Each structure stands twice: as structure tokens, then as C-alpha cells.
Amino acid sequence: MTRNHRLLGLTAAAATTALLLSGCVSNEPPEEENDSDSMSADEGAAGGTANDEPGETITIGFSAPAADHGWMGAITRAALDEAEGYEDVELRQAEATNDVNMQISHIEQFINEGVDAIVLLPFDGDALTEIAIEAMEAGIPVVNVDREFSSPFAARATILGDNYGMGVSAGTYICEQLGGQSDAVVAEIQGIANLPLTQDRSEGFADALSDCGLSVSTQVSADFTIQGGETATSNLLQAEPEIDAIWNHDDDQGVGVLAAIDNAGRDEFFMVGGAGSLDVMEEIQSGDSVLQATVIYPSTQAADGIKMARLIAQSKNMSDLASAGVPRTTQLFAPVVTADNVDQYLEIGFRS
Incomplete structure (x- = not known):
């Protein structure tokens, strides 16, 4: 792979990340520009951007493996914190487990309860594919995080590290x-x-x-x-x-x-x-x-999954995209942290 090809690939991945991490705004054009309309998307829910304003209350089921190392613990904490920031999101967290059969039963329970969306970081993507397809066929959009399913029919959206x-x-x-x-x-x-x-x-x-x-x-x-x-x-x-x-x-x-x-x-x-x-x-x-x-390798992937599930369940669009809806696949950038830029990444660091 040449350096130019590699840089092009990284630039594209960075652009995808920017789309995801920027605030979510409506595709409806403002009637006239004012301080509220021009507010930075980076202000998030507290800033009151259009998609972050409370909408119809939705229930999201969340399942992830056991937090047996720092990164996985950070994944779950970030997802819970993200859901907490939305008053229109009710999060139902399944018990974290590395038992595939138990995780499958948790998703079955979410299906039976009729949740509005499921955010799933599977312990084993292949093993959880069939139950994820069942959720999709039941009309429940699934957001697949980090470990990919073996079928494209198992998820409405997938978010991955690189x-x-x-x-x-x-x-x-x-x-x-x-x-x-x-x-x-x-x-x-x-x-x-x-x-x-x-x-x-x-x-x-x-x-x-x-x-x-x-x-x-x-x-x-x-x-x-x-x-x-x-x-x-x-x-x-x-x-x-x-x-x-x-x-x-x-x-x-x-x-x-x-x-x-x-x-x-x-x-x-x-x-x-x-x-x-x-x-x-x-x-x-x-x-x-x-x-x-x-x-x-972002430990914020499941938090992004919560944001995406909310957008999908409320039929909203992702900011900065002319196209409707949430992309099927989003891959996050893998930047290098050095002494020169470490301060900007401390907030997303996790304890080992």
C-alpha cells in the first residue's frame, strides 16, 4: 500500500468519525438564522441542537460482554452516560456476560418486551447473529457495536473501530x-x-x-x-x-x-x-x-451506538449528511496520541 493510498483511507475514516461525533441536527432548513439556529453542534444535548431536543420517549435495550478489562468497562460506562443525557431515552441494560447463551436470552427478552431499538456488542458476533436477525424481523432495529455479525441482515447499523x-x-x-x-x-x-x-x-x-x-x-x-x-x-x-x-x-x-x-x-x-x-x-x-x-481504539463506540439507535428509533437523520437516515456502517478513526496532543484525548481515556 502506498503512502498516498493509506493517507486517503485514513482521511476518509476521519471524515466518517467527524460526521458521527458532531452534533445531530435536523435536515429541515431554518426559516431564518438566529443565535439558536447557528449554535455549534459540538454543544450536544445541553446546547439544544434540533435532534438533541427531547422527542418521543423510546426504550433501548443494551447488552455487552463482562467488563473483565478496562476497555470493556469503559465501553459500558460511556453507553450508560450517553443514555443518561437524554430525557427521552429509557435504557434497559442486560447483565454483562461472556456466556453466549445468556446474552442470547437477554436479546430474546428485549424482543419479547418490544423495545424500540437494541444496541448490542456481542461476545461472539457469529453466535449472536441469528437472534439479532430475529430482532430485526420483529421490527426492532439493531445497532451492532465493535464485533460484527456474520450476516448483513442482522443489523440496521454497525459501528466499528478500525x-x-x-x-x-x-x-x-x-x-x-x-x-x-x-x-x-x-x-x-x-x-x-x-x-x-x-x-x-x-x-x-x-x-x-x-x-x-x-x-x-x-x-x-x-x-x-x-x-x-x-x-x-x-x-x-x-x-x-x-x-x-x-x-x-x-x-x-x-x-x-x-x-x-x-x-x-x-x-x-x-x-x-x-x-x-x-x-x-x-x-x-x-x-x-x-x-x-x-x-x-475508541471506547466510545457503544455510546455512539446509543446515539445512533435514538436517531433511528425517532426517524431522524445524521448531521452533515445530505442523505436521509443513519449510515449502515460507520468506522471510527485511529489517531496517534503523543505528548503534543495528549491533552485533547484525556477525556476519553479509560483505566486499565
Whole structure:
């Protein structure tokens, strides 16, 4: 992939994010411009933009996996906070679970209750596809978050992070730091190696490095846990006496990664994280860590799902689009956070 093609792809993803995160406004043109009509969309519900004004009360069912790591906990908190901001939204939260059968039964209950919309981050997208189709066939729009269903008929809208884009962003940053050092040793610490999301991240990383003449010298996998990150990194550091840069796919496991680095007394390299935890952002702010950057994988996806479900259930349109309705698929941008811009991302950071 050439640099120009990659930048075009990232620009398109950024534009999609901007459309989603800007306030939602009506497609009805104002009769005359006044202070209320020209109010910034960024003011959100408190600012009283047209789509954020209270409408018909709707009930949204929300289901997500257990909050067994920081990112997933942040996903649920953000969704609950978003729903709380709308007086016309009644949120019914299913018990968080990693049991596929239990999550299916929760969606069945939402269908039986006749909720107006469902926001679903499935523990397993394939396993939840059939029940999501049942909800759709019952006339209940489903907003699929993060882990995709295996059928396009299972969701009215899908909102995703950009795993491939994470790898591209991390690789591009490393290329910028290492310049023309074609012999640089670049290490990669994956999450769970056989997951499609991990493979997408690695593919994007390899493509970006290739664009500047670099490649991954050594690759280890952890399991998205602190202990797994520490073990994998200890093995990596023992195998590689000299490293120039490391990309760690996940900031939750990054706590263990940093512990292993500290224990080994190694600091000849710089490191890039992944996801955007507050812990990592504080490391970046400190200026005295090998951790120089992280790549955002938004923990606000389910909150965006709540906003989209509300728009769909109330037959409203997304702001800044000439077309009617809410897009079927929205993929969020994966920006790089460094000491230069960390302040603007602290608000969406999560604790590992």
C-alpha cells in the first residue's frame, strides 16, 4: 500500500468519525438564522441542537460482554452516560456476560418486551447473529457495536473501530521516528494471535512499515491481560538484545508490558501502545517513559451506538449528511496520541 493510498483511507475514516461525533441536527432548513439556529453542534444535548431536543420517549435495550478489562468497562460506562443525557431515552441494560447463551436470552427478552431499538456488542458476533436477525424481523432495529455479525441482515447499523487503521497509524508513527534506518529492529506484541482483529492490526502495521522500508523483526503474542503482557514481553526482551521500537497492540496488557521492561532495565527503544488508556496517556505526559505514543481504539463506540439507535428509533437523520437516515456502517478513526496532543484525548481515556 502506498503512502498516498493509506493517507486517503485514513482521511476518509476521519471524515466518517467527524460526521458521527458532531452534533445531530435536523435536515429541515431554518426559516431564518438566529443565535439558536447557528449554535455549534459540538454543544450536544445541553446546547439544544434540533435532534438533541427531547422527542418521543423510546426504550433501548443494551447488552455487552463482562467488563473483565478496562476497555470493556469503559465501553459500558460511556453507553450508560450517553443514555443518561437524554430525557427521552429509557435504557434497559442486560447483565454483562461472556456466556453466549445468556446474552442470547437477554436479546430474546428485549424482543419479547418490544423495545424500540437494541444496541448490542456481542461476545461472539457469529453466535449472536441469528437472534439479532430475529430482532430485526420483529421490527426492532439493531445497532451492532465493535464485533460484527456474520450476516448483513442482522443489523440496521454497525459501528466499528478500525483495527487495520490502528496498525497503519502505529506503523506510520514508527516510520516517522526511525527515518531511513532500514536495519532498525521493530518488535510487535500482539494480543491473541488467532483473532481476526489481531490479524487486521498486524496487517496494517506491516503495510505501513513496508512503505518506509521497515519490517517486523520479531513478533510475540499475549492475551490482552496484564500477566500475559508481562510474560510475552519478558520473552521478547530475552530474545532481542537490541530493539529500536515496539508496538504493543493493547494498553490493558501494556501494564504488564511496562512492568517487564522496568524489570529488565531496558530503555534503548521507544514504544507505541494501542487502545488509549488513561494510564498510558499519563505515561506519555510524564516524558520519562519509553512509552511515547498510543493509538486510539475508541471506547466510545457503544455510546455512539446509543446515539445512533435514538436517531433511528425517532426517524431522524445524521448531521452533515445530505442523505436521509443513519449510515449502515460507520468506522471510527485511529489517531496517534503523543505528548503534543495528549491533552485533547484525556477525556476519553479509560483505566486499565
